[in-house]
Amino acid sequence: MVKESKPRNLTALHSKSHMPENSFFFERAIPIFLVVLGLVMLGLILFAAGVLIGVVRF
């Protein structure tokens, strides 16, 4: 029984600490989120830089 339960526990640990395979969320949604958030960050940095050099007035 002990020998059988150990691999099963390791599998459970592995599944919790690894991304689920063939997951739409991790395979598609997360990369899109990362790209979109990166672009928004870039836009806000450019805006702030524009304020700094006087191109954007507020």
Add this chain to the structure above:
Amino acid sequence: MSFNQFLPFVSTAIMLIFSIYVFQRYSVRHGRHFLFWGIGLSMFGLGSFAEAFLSITWNKWIFFIWYLFGAALNAGWIGHGTLYLLSRKKWVHVLTALLALGSVYAAYLMVQTMPRLDEAAFTTSRPISEQYGTKVLEAGQAAPAGALTAQETYRGAQVTVTRGVLPLGAAVRLTTPFFNIYGLLTLVGGALYSSFLFWRKRVLPNRVIGNVLIAAGALSIGFASTLTRLGNGQFLYLGELIAAILMFSGFMTAGRPQPEEVVSSAKVPAPAQ
């Protein structure tokens, strides 16, 4: 008090709990990143509180707190914590010294500005973020509804301005973009970078999601602040509340303990949790 004015009080409460939680982590684990996050989050909380206070009544020292901690410094300090997490190289200490010196200098400039605040331009009917700065009106440009205007001499020319609490050309305002750009790069960039590393390795999905939430939270307040500067200040309090909720939930998600065996074998830098 309107519903919108109530929101900063909720944000303040969330940030208070968040800050205490991070300082507790620092007292146990002593990571410098926890210290800087705790300081930055406390600044964020102070800024939210000051904003809530200024939606009810005026106090110039609360305005001091709002501008220095809420508008200028907090993003830089939180982001610097993320930098400490991602890199333990010596140049980070140099940046720490620069951040500290820059913060003291910004505080000095703010103190210098205090006697010149235009308290008469303040009203509780608009968010402080919409009315703190005196702005030059371009030829043909109409002043926003309810804004006070005045004639001033600026850089040798006679200009029409919409009056704000801070005087025209206040030097402290020039420091704010530096802190905010640095904060955006380190906090958002650091969270996205960490998330990407874990995603690429296909490990620790909680840290992938947690860092995306942190980045989204930080961007929501940046986005709301930008909208405010473009004349749409009604979204600011909501943006702050969303930021507080997303960043706190992201931090909790990323910090959730994971199975030891796998954590120890994951050869990726520590996350911006």
